[in-house]
Amino acid sequence: MQKLDYSAQDKWPRTSGNMQSPIALSDDLAIKNDFQTSLSFDYNHIANYVRDTGAGIEVGLKGHAQLGNRPFTLKQFHIHTPSEHTINEQAYDAEIHFVHEASDGRLAVVAAMVEAGHKSATYEAVLQHMNETTDFDIPVNDVMPESKEYYHYIGSLTTPPLTENVEWYVLKTPVTLSQEQITHLMTFYSHNNRDLQARNERPIVSSN
Numbered sequence: 001m002q003k004l005d006y007s008a009q010d011k012w013p014r015t016s017g018n019m020q021s022p023i024a025l026s027d028d029l030a031i032k033n034d035f036q037t038s039l040s041f042d043y044n045h046i047a048n049y050v051r052d053t054g055a056g057i058e059v060g061l062k063g064h065a066q067l068g069n070r071p072f073t074l075k076q077f078h079i080h081t082p083s084e085h086t087i088n089e090q091a092y093d094a095e096i097h098f099v100h101e102a103s104d105g106r107l108a109v110v111a112a113m114v115e116a117g118h119k120s121a122t123y124e125a126v127l128q129h130m131n132e133t134t135d136f137d138i139p140v141n142d143v144m145p146e147s148k149e150y151y152h153y154i155g156s157l158t159t160p161p162l163t164e165n166v167e168w169y170v171l172k173t174p175v176t177l178s179q180e181q182i183t184h185l186m187t188f189y190s191h192n193n194r195d196l197q198a199r200n201e202r203p204i205v206s207s208n
Helices: 006-011 121-128 179-188
Strands: 030-032 040-052 057-067 070-080 094-101 107-116 150-156 164-171 175-177 204-206
Touching: 040 121, 057 094, 057 107, 107 179, 121 179, 175 179
Parallel strands: 030 204, 107 164, 107 175
Antiparallel strands: 040 057, 057 070, 070 094, 094 107, 150 164, 150 204
16 A cells, blocks of 8 residues: 655645635634525444555445535545644644535535544544454444534545545534544554645635
């Protein structure tokens, strides 16, 4: 497995465009959503693989979500260390991306920021089944905040080919791993976050 070189991001193959991710998010830039658009999730509590993709630790997990009042299917989640997005100029210890796909192929990523705090049973389950392809129980709930307030914008994947027209929902409330777990996570990847990209006047919508 060849690891993605995060020290040479300018050399990554990419599809051209002005809607790249991640970006700096802030309340000052955000537009209040004029209509009620809530997020809802129904994720399985059984994962079916854990693997190192060369860009990060990825977990196979199925489930469903309503994002922007439309149905999506969960494909997997993976972890970046430290966070890729910033919120009000704050970076976090890590960022978890839940990758979804609609029936028409449209991609949507729900991002949860991670800070040091309570130990995560989800991360412990992932760790116990590293590089396995057998089903195992995973709580999931402790890496999805109770509050579903979010920022929304249109961006891209953050690894090559950096495909655009991806819907992003970045949750405002962080979740926690213990400091020990964060330190352990960084033994896999200490810097697998893409640099911030230009917003290029894209609107950022806030759910509140």
